[in-house]
Amino acid sequence: MNRLSSLKTGFGGVGLVLGLLACQVEEPEAQPQELFQQPANFPQPVYAVDQNRPTAAGVALGKSLFYDGILSRDGSISCAECHNQAYAFTHHQHDVSHGIDNRVGTRNSLPIQNLAWASDFFWDGGVHSLDLVPIAPIENSVEMDERSANVIRKLRASATYPALFKAAFGTDEINGPRFLQALSQFMLTMVSGNSRYDKWVRKEPGGTLTVEEMAGLTAFRAKCSGCHAGELFTDNSFRNNGLFIQGSNDEGRAHVTELPQDRYKFKVPSLRNVEKTLPYMHDGRFYSLEAVLNHYAENVQPTENLDPLLQPKSNSDQSRLGIPLTSDEKRQIIAFLKTLTDDQFLRDPRFAIQ
Amino acid sequence: MRLSLILLLLVCLLVGTIWSCQNEVDVSETGSLIINLDNRVGNQDLSLGKATYQNAAGEAFTVTKFNYFVSNFRLKKADGTEYVLPQEANYYLIQEDKPESQSFTLTTIPAGTYIGMSFLIGVDSLRSLANISQRTGVLDPGLGTHEAMYWEWNSGYIFLKLEGTSPVAPAAQNNLFFYHIGGFGGGYNGKKTINNLRTVTISFNGNSAQVSASGRPQVNLTADVLNVFTGTTTLQIAQHSSVMFEDYSANIANNYKEMIRYKDLQNQ
DSSP states (O other), X not given: OHHHHHHHHHHHHHHHXXXXXXXXXXXXXXXXXXXXXXXXXXXXXXXXXXXXXXXXXHHHHHHHHHTOGGXXXXXXXXXXXXXXXXXXXXXXXXXXXXXXXXOBOSSXXXXXXXXXXXXXXXXXXXXXXXXXXXXXXXXXXXXTOOOHXXXXXXXXXXXXXXXXXXXXXXXXXXXXXXXXXXXXXXXXXXXXXXXXXXXXXXXXXXXXXXXXXXHHHHHHHHHTTTTSOTTTTOOSOEEBOOOOOOTTOOOBTHHHHOOGGGTTBEEOXXXXXGGGSOSBSTTOXXXXXXXXXXXXXXXXXXXXXXXXXXXXXXXXXXXXXXXOOOHHHHHHHHHHHGGXXXXXXXXXXXXXXX | OHHXXXXXXXXXXXXXXXXXXXXXXXXXXXXXXXXEEEEEETTEEOOTTSOOEEOTTSOEEEEXXXXXXXXXXXXXXXXXXXXXXXXXXXXXXXXXXXXXXXXXXXXXXXXXXXXXXXXXXXXXXXXXXXXXXXXXXXXXXXXXXXXXXXXXXXXXXXXXXEEEEOTTSOGGGTTEXXXXXXXXXXXXXXXXXXXXXXXXXXXXXXOOEEEOXXXXXXXXXXXXXXXXXXXXXXXXXXXXXXXXSSTTHHHHHHHHTTSXXXXXXXXX
């Protein structure tokens, strides 16, 4: 690996010399800006960015697809329908998402942000690669209700897309992998890492936390970070957090694995921009952060596969189900969670509808 | 960047040339082998939507769809050794409604005498988890060269799809039955999940296929829909009219493991 990169550097050097010889009068070409930016406080991405590195044309194509109803059966529903930028790309004011013909799903749409760091997708983790994510809402009968093969046919027949695919991939061939890679390129660029918390961690201007928020951070680390771990505020695991079983009796992860030990487990979601991503939980049953914390403090149910972290422990102050939280702690934790709001991301014109 | 790639290519070519010169005597002849798959129901040719058949449980049924993946071919030589075909060009989707899909050619096989072969029904876990750029053609999950042989909500290929009608299937289901069988065994943080990949081993029954640069040997196989309904488990449409990603699917996979059989071969 090292030898290869030094070889490459060597050849790059030769190329530079030859390039200079060939056109001495011209300014050397400016390096294109890296479109996928990894915040300094983030870990290495899970997604193999090298295998599908975003380019300006690829991202433009992906963005065009993201905002285009052509992905749905009757042209009415684009990705943005349930993934609205102002709410960190979630479906605001909808507990479960509404799709085509006003049909209603069973789950609350998840934010589209920092997906390069996610290892499994959707509440049940049924999709294991970002590249495969868009097929699920396209084919879901209550979301876009379309066949992905038909989307490809429509794109091939469109007046604009062949040229966009040519710009992105070199030829105007439109196929499944290219379609999916372009959407991934756009989604990879949707990185939220400039909240006030991030600036505080990186010691940047504007990175100040109040006494209340600092107290919240301390309480959060003690009581919440067992699951909402690290800088992405999730350990990417699937857990049963003790919700009342109601409505569609959604078995979550077990739907995908068919394993009894996965019944009622759902993805631990990231908490970035959590102030804006209400409602909360897989079925959107809680409309405020207060309701969420009240659940953990007072209302955790002893359902099948309840997470061990929510079980009582004899040697601590956790004498009953859930997480012991005082009202001060709840208020402080919520104050801290609001420092994860990244206004720059929520208003970034690069992600906005044209 | 482009220049450095060209230079790298030149170095590779140079190294390659030296290497091939040293091994000149080993440069071997290759040839191809045509595989023909004929879908049947017992001793009748499969006819979609028209003929009525009877399964081992005595239930009448018609077939409206019969698709399956075969992959990972290995050819067995007379001396007992095996030639494993390169994985990247080793996936075929057989569709009853697409006659051209029922015949395909395995290429760049070392010349020699072959007495049998083995392959998978399904798409292996390695390819099921591979980067999207390595999943083109019949493996393209977003494209309709195949018809929805893919679960979008639970990423993975459907290995075998058998659909049809039967008077014993529920009226509320329009008397339709569906068997969508897949599951490559995991990829979920190391957890074992349903694995319905099955290996088929075929002997050419004492015959041999002569692979050479000039010959075009053909191996004729049959796939019997009745085997989906019988084998280690007698599948009753009345009891199981719709089987997809669930534990019971393994019974159907154990049945379809036996559905493909050797018929004959021709050396030309």
